[in-house]
Amino acid sequence: MDLERLTSQMEQIARAVEALVQEVSEDQTRWKPDPDAWSILDMINHLVYEEVNDFGDRLDLVLHRPQETWPSGDVARGVTPASRQRGLEQALEAFLSARQASLAWLEDLDTPDWDATYEAPFGGIRAGDLMAAWVAHDLLHLRQLIELRWALLSRDVEPYRARYAGDW
Secondary structure, eight states: OOHHHHHHHHHHHHHHHHHHHTTOOHHHHHOOSSTTSOOHHHHHHHHHHHHHHTHHHHHHHHHHOTTSOOOOOOTTTTOSTTGGGSOHHHHHHHHHHHHHHHHHHHHHOOSOOTTOEEEETTEEEEHHHHHHHHHHHHHHHHHHHHHHHHHHHHHHTTTOOOGGGOOO
16 A cells, blocks of 8 residues: 555545635535535535544544444544534634644554454455545545536526536
C-alpha cells in the first residue's frame, strides 16, 4: 500500500471539498433535495465526525490497540440537531483542521502492518482495508457533494434546464 499516494489523495480531496462549498449561500448550505437527504452542511458535519471519531481511531485500534473493543456507531454519525446549529464555515474549518491532524498522524506511522487484522463485530478487517475505505469514503462524499451542487443548480436556474450540458 502506497501511504504517501493515499495521503496525497486525501489532501487533494479535502481541497476539493473546500472548493465545492465556497460561495454557497446560507439557503444552499441547508437545502435538501428531499426530507430524508443530507444538506451540504450535514455532509460536512459528517466528514468532521468521521475524521475525528472513525477512520483514524479505528485504524489506530487495528494497528496498535487490537485488545480494545470496536466502537459502535450509525450511518448518520455527526449529523445531529446540535451540529446543524453551526455554520458551514465553522464546520468546514473543523473538517480541514481534523484532516490536517489525520494526515500528520498518518505521516508519523512507522512501517504500518497493513495486514494486521481485527475481529470486528461484522468480521475480520485489515488495517489496509480501513485505509482504503477512508479514501473511498472521501470519494463517495465528494461525489455526493457534486450531486448536491447539480441539484442546487437545477433548482436555482428554473424554469431553465441544463440538459444541453449532457446527461447527468
